Amino acid sequence: MKLVRPIGGALLALMVVMSSGADPAPVPSAFPHEIHSTLFTSCTPCHDEAGSDNLTELVRVTPADCARCHDGETASLVAFRPPVQGPKIFKFSHELHVGREKFNCVTCHLAEGSEGRMPDMVRPTSESCRTCHGSDSHFAPDADCTQCHEPLSRNPDLTVERIAAFPHPPNHESAEFLSAHGTLAGIDLARCATCHARETCETCHINATQLAPIRSLASDSRVLAQAERITPRWPKPSDHDDPGWLQHHGPKAGRAIEGCANCHQQSSCATCHGTMSLAQVHISRLPNSGTTRATGIVGVAGTKPYHPAGFRLGHGPDAASGRANCTSCHQKQEFCGGCHEGTVSTGFHPLGYLNRHAADAYARDTDCASCHSNEVSCRSCHENAGLAGFDSKSASYHDAQPFWLLAHGQAARQGLDACISCHQQTDCLQCHSAKSGWRINPHGNAFDADRLSDQAPLMCSQCHFSDPVRGAGRERVTPDE
């Protein structure tokens, strides 16, 4: 007796029985064999007309056969209705079982509790098969479907409704089955083919046309109704939950993007990578949308799930230190320049930002000057808005501070970059110059005159006639002078 191969894990194919349901009761034969037990000595006179004695050419009895005796004279008329033969779904050989293995008919067909020389017969079920073909149950994980069943595609008589009503093996519903079925299909795809066709796989596999096992399955549109019962699922692999997964998935995807293709199509990547990414060389190997009925995991267009909230403002350290491999997604020169070179309109700042930028400028959330020159961009706009005066004496901005002249020192030291957005250097030099005006010393205690004199002597000369540190004769003098 050949035993089914032990295969761990889930059973892929449905074991199909002659009627729907997991394991139906045996169907009694329509013919009362026991009544005729004294008339027929064995099965062969009726079922092996050729007399081969091994039932290689099985004959099914018809009403005409009955009428040979039940003609109304020899015996009363009877209305015999032979069992309707459904589509052949079993792969069974009487020649093998009776002719070669010498099984008796009653081995499989004997009705339970019946006895005698011509007992009642039943149509065998999968249970009968498993008596020898050793699975614990019809849908046992180690059951070898192919031992009893033909592939679905070789059963052209099966209707769409019948296929749609195929019973579900319990293990198909388990979470483990989803992740393991690919491996199992690779081991014994024929088991899958008992109930499934290529269209079944295409329900979920967007890369169905690229996977050899699926390609090798026959196409059979009759399974579409069956497939409609399947809710496509693309469970998230455990490594996708790693907080750094989005940032570090690149190398893995580059090495084996075939694995990604089970769930992702090109548009999945385009959500973040765009279509001009350097990663496109890998992404282009993913299937395109519309290849199969499956949709796969698709990101929402317009969202950038890769970057956390606030990344646009805080990406500096990541980009500068090289931790984020920006160039794997962005064409560096073009992309960075999009903001850092100050594209005019639909760039960095959101709608209506102009009306609310003041607080951000004071807080220095971003270095405004890296894109917008204070001297050039801010001043011209503030003049148009009436914030900067057309000349220093007519400025209207500081009207809420009656003692502004007294307060402006603190304000200037705390937010000098904001002052520059309206004021020129010459505005301040009207008072803060050793050359003219009020000659008020603007330097704080932390002012390092020595160093700045060394670094930028021309800066000193804006306010001082001579080197304020070393004097005209390079002698050190009091900085205040």
Added chain:
Amino acid sequence: MTIPRVMVSNQGWLAAFLVGALSSADPGTVSAQGIRGELRVDVSAIEFQTVVRDSIPESEVPGEGITRYLPDGTIVTCVPGGYCYSYRSGVMETAAPISQDLTLTAWPGWQGVQARTHLRGRFGSNDLWPRSDQELAVLDLSVDFDRDRFRLRAGRQDHHGGLGALHFDGGSILWKGPSTLRLTVFGGRSLGRGLDVPYNGSLLADADKLAPELGAMLIGFEGRMRPTTSLSASLLYQREIRSDRASRYSERMALDAGWHAGRSRVELSGDFDMASRVVNDLRLLLGRSITPQFDLLIEGRHSSPFFELWTIWGAFTPVGFDQARLSATWRASSELTLEGSAAYRAYRETETGAALAPIEGDAFRGYLGGAWRRDDWSLAARAGVDRGFGAYRGQFDLSVDRSVGLRSSLGLHALGTEQFSEFRFGEGTTHGVGFVGRHGTGRVDLTTQLGRFRHSFQNRPGYEDYNQWRGTLAIALRFGDDPGMKSSRPIGAPRS
């Protein structure tokens, strides 16, 4: 290498620019090598209310002092013996700045050689919008020679690092050391921050009476290392020296480092003004995913503004502020994310003795927000407040966005802002609603925004409330491909 900033006198230049750009977009002429490019046109139209200056003789204004009030409450600034000045609303005008960017990257077919250019034309709104007078600027024009161990680059280029984008005309050498070590040395004629033109160009000269007379030379180097997947660091140094070497314009250094492991991350970044010995920016950020759904971030920061040494601003001894920030993000479900942030900053002692007129020495800012996404829909809401030195702001934002297929999205955004300045009478509120739309095919991207805003003023006589339209339309056309990027070889198909 000197590439003069070209000022154009009529729009014919721009037409030629467009025609040239489009004609060069035919990749077929160099298909054996490779060319990739983008032509982007941004058109904006912004209504705004102008202000006009009024003056009346000082003798006709009641009261004394520099700041006085007219009978209707209008604040005037008076010049003793002269006039008192005030501002009031003027007529509505519309600015229509237009910028055109053409970016081209070409591979001539020689191994490792790449050429690139980025041209920008701006026009449409003289005097009304910054830098929208008619000009054509060359932002990038460089050639790369890239090999396994090094890369040479020459021409107008920029270096992006811890100090932002440094623009210059010159050359750079990148050495690709062992493992992830990368060393770059660069130098050339410096282009000003935020300007992309030499220091002694007309832009600064028009904006500041003490603008530099001479340009500057830039030298610098950068080292980057990523010894493990969780640790990375870079160090950047740059110095700008006036071309006659009489003075420095800047000497700066930046340090950036990040450590990310599992659910934790630490980031350290610092910008240092070495010439003035001032720490411009120093941040230490600690982040941790407490649970897979909950992230917490703590940041400590010191910030002090940076000023180039061609200005006198550094001599005023500006002080910085110290800030602590706490942010939290809670992914309540796969669809709902909530976040909040609060920051407090305190300015260091200014030693100005302004006891008679104290101003704020600290500030608080915070916000709460949330986003909900399901299928093609996303809703977002955020409300925040800034209160402290310089400016107060309260604001809210609401948005509803919907993706239409994979290529398009539509959004309706609403916002409200109330703000006033510490130094100025009157509050202003702005409420608006706007439409945002995007459509992209990869080759053609279309982005548009259209908003309607209502501006209201309180306590500012002479300023009239008004409605404002703001709209932008951006079209980007991309053409060509990188060499080797046309592959669509399916998995399992043989390599050609």
